[in-house]
Amino acid sequence: MLVDHHVVNGLVDAYGKCGFLEDAQRVFDECPSGDIVSFTSMITALSQSGQGEEAMKLFVEMLKMDLKPDSFVCSSLLNSCAILSAHEQGKQIHTHVIKMGFALDNFAGNALVNMYAKCGSIEDGTLAFSEIPERGIVSWSAVIGGLAQHGHGKAALDYFYRMLDEGVPPNHITLTSVLCACNYAGFVNEAERYFNSMEEMFGVRRTLEHYACMVDILGRAGRLGSAMELIESMPFEANAAIWGALLGSSRVHGDVKLGIKAAEMLLVLEPEKSGTLVILTNIYASAGMWSEVASMRRLMKDSMVKREPGVSWIEGKEKVHTFFVGDRNHERSNEIYAKLEELGDLMKKAGYVPMVEIDLHHVEKWEKEILLLQHSEKLAVAFGLISVPPGAPIRIMKNLRVCRDCHEAFKFICKITGRKIIVRDVNRFHHFEDGFCSCGDYW
Template identity: 50%
Template structure:
């Protein structure tokens, strides 16, 4: 008989016997229930008796159910089903469930899966063990991860890399480096993970040291992620030399075609102040994405090249690539810094047309831009449109009201903030204290100051102390101000002493003014504002010898007074004026208007504040010096260049002087114009002979 025929006969005989046994089992057995656990009934029937037939069927049904629940993200149901399953799930099922736990950062559920694996007798291989390890690390449970790692009998590279990344994520860089040094072997991911950990946690020197060690090890080739981390370290150190070294390595290894690398190169050149090289990189980047555009635009803004940044943003809009919230926020902050409201409104319109997330911080930047440009009404409209304003939006609007002469509105908004459930931070209280200062609410401001610590559990910052000293000294309560200064747990800074000096100027407190000025001379001897303010105090009292001493001290120290500058935007063109400026094309008309309005002002009771002129000259000359201050020139130009009745908005780089403040009140009444002047500290809204600051600024 042939061998293959013999095999066939044996097979037929086996099938015959098996069929007989199954038939007998079916006829003799009845259905029964075996209770393994009172809450887990397992139904058994005759056809379930043979594992050859239905074990795979049950597993298939269980797997199908688990897969469906996982697709529906019903993790709790999956865990309940797993705990009620008598038979051991397959490795594939454990993998599916663990992946769902990882995606949901479900630490408790992941621990239950891990416990089930241990209790079922299933011996996981490196793949499933690494899944559990990854779950613990991503959920921040390093003790669980370390314990599992120690118990793993079969670790692979993934095991080491996962635990290193877990330690690095939590900032435990020393433990991560210890593991890195203990690794039996490494791959590119190991090196990159450790280098990026150093960068992320502000240890760029260690990152670059490790990067050089990797380069010396010829087994490993740096990839785009490695060199990008090394470039980030160079940018953090602002080391152009190191950045250029890495750039050379990139060119030699052929990594210069990757967009991620180009973006990192752009960042390092930008942060190191080499904007020309950064722009060179940017212009040659192929397939520029939103990140590349935004990075280059922000570099211009960071270097103070606002016009170049805004021009590039315009090019970005024409590129067809959609800006993201980071782009919009950066541009809006630039508009706020430059008080470029018209451009900010255009950006706002573009955001509305293209659609943006009202919950993003770009929305907060929009509120901030309008408040900084003096359009607090528009800022409030945007604020009310936000579904859930964040603390930045609340704080921006509170500060906006405070700086725009509406302190009571600022305080009302602060009360609404508290009722909304949001917790104010130290910046919020700067706006609140400023509102009290501008409204003259001294006792209320002191109450808010003490509530920062006693009611809200925050620590007083140097800014809080500067605000409360400003509040008290402006009202002449110098003894209380000094008491706070003497009891401060931190050293008074320049802002506090400047606030005290400003209060002394208002009330003519020579003794305390000299003390504040001396402290400021120690902190920043190059700041001309201190010398000028002290000289103003002496000049007001007619102490011309002391004024001369101050001027001599400035000459000896090489301190130059910052020239006052005012500007106004008319028909999308910015016009800049200096004191006595006759360079403007319409200067004759400007001076003619001021001459006419000056006569009218005196007829209505205007008296020049000549005691602030720092020269011992004739009274007529003092009046002449005051008459041509830059803000007066800008206001005059605005009136002759715009339609009657339209509002005027002027900006100044210094604090407006008392005489200009008084004069513009008269001009607003005579010209029947609303005149807004933003100086270095706040907005002044002049209308019908009154100012929004109520002469308290």
């Protein structure tokens, strides 16, 4: 049967862009054209659908066929690595970018900045940014957003001022990153200035994301009343991100009344999310409202809502190692638990006290301490300590917000072991070094 390569390539591209990944894969497999166009379309479709590992396999196959990828393929693969937090794979693609002469390509350069920032290596991200020949709004937004996510608020704002000096106007994404940078740096006045005048100064209308950032900024600063007033004055209906920001601030500052209000709204918007009930329970507990704590625990026990399991992972040389709480399925499980036990003893001698109050299981205190020690991120760090070469940072990724006990424990672990630990949770990066975290203990 004769196959029109143009038709095949067009179908793969069309199916991929429309999200019909299985159809794109079927056409690619059944009617192989074996040219750079079909491989590019299929790799891009896989990358954009979050199938980064499959895209990487196809990339290797393409290289074996002596097909030279273009900068667009490399950019797609780098973006996949960013989504997967696959730092080692990202560095391998970077090597190909250099070998193939794409180092000065804007698309590849922007993707490199994004990949390194999302994989926990913001230093490499800023270096990649410096090598982009023609930096546009995408380049600037990527480096500003990356610095903000890593807690380098002042540096992010410095890049923003440089961008303005070079005559590059910001867009709504850039200004979201600027507000995040102000948030992490505690620059409340600067945030209010940009938030209140962004349309006048830059012609950018405020979005829900901008309001969510501002609510979080005011809440972090303890200005919960102002945050609530802003929510009530919004031209939009407040979404889960906004109520979530207010709930988090209420927990930190012990405002039970506002915490209850935010939790009630969140339970309406996202009834399936158990995290709201957990935070509300902690707010009650911190205020000594034990009868309410008991009621919330009964509600969580009786509720059909399932708590999303925490999972942490660390990239090895050949594969990604994944851990759940109490996980004993890893091939080096005995070594991991031995290292955990060793760390537990050393941390307690150094002054670490397990936060048993955050564990909501109905068990004895000593059992809660064991459960806390076996959290997924602690297992991942223990594995990193026995597998990552000395001197190299240990990079951990987690699907949920890092728990308070693990956050405190990592400050002790990095001090005891002399290792830098980088944790990317659902919100941001935490850089633990010499007994401190880059987030300043508020995240």
